[in-house]
Amino acid sequence: GENVEQHPSTLSVQEGDSAVIKCTYSDSASNYFPWYKQELGKGPQLIIDIRSNVGEKKDQRIAVTLNKTAKHFSLHITETQPEDSAVYFCAASISGAGNMLTFGGGTRLMVKP
């Protein structure tokens, strides 16, 4: 089955700096890669996703890149703000496979004012 590894497990940055979180996956058939943000006491919230037919996607301060050859994808947050502090999860799934997401272990991002 699919295995998703996520690094780092914790990340501390200064407000205004950039943050990068990386994930690798094992199943080359995976073609959908969402990223979720989970704040304390809340469920995960979908913030951006990418499909295997594109290499990069941006949404304001957030961007995701995908390297299918190397089987890794990354989340980039620019101009970080204290409200970006949360746990971030990457995931992978295969089209038509019952939409079963396999999640990474999570990254706790702390943005220091």
Add this chain to the structure above:
Amino acid sequence: ETGVTQTPRHLVMGMTNKKSLKCEQHLGHNAMYWYKQSAKKPLELMFVYNFKEQTENNSVPSRFSPECPNSSHLFLHLHTLQPEDSALYLCASSQARAGGTYEQYFGPGTRLTVT
């Protein structure tokens, strides 16, 4: 976040109790999921329902019993749980389309403590 609601938000139960978790989605989706989130472990998929039919049971012990009476409601019935079952139980929903991959939207979760 109000698109998927879960009740109760917190639950404490003894190992001999029977309780149920409830999930309701207001997004018009046709697929619903139960996940378990434990400390220091990735989110684990437990059950998947597509069009009210269970399509996945991810090797979950029989002390967890799901029920999906319609496409908007999902229950997780609990009985004779173990302390290691203490976790955050998350419900999610999505709009399934043939051959596609679908965004999943999560509820706030039920924090379960088994004593």
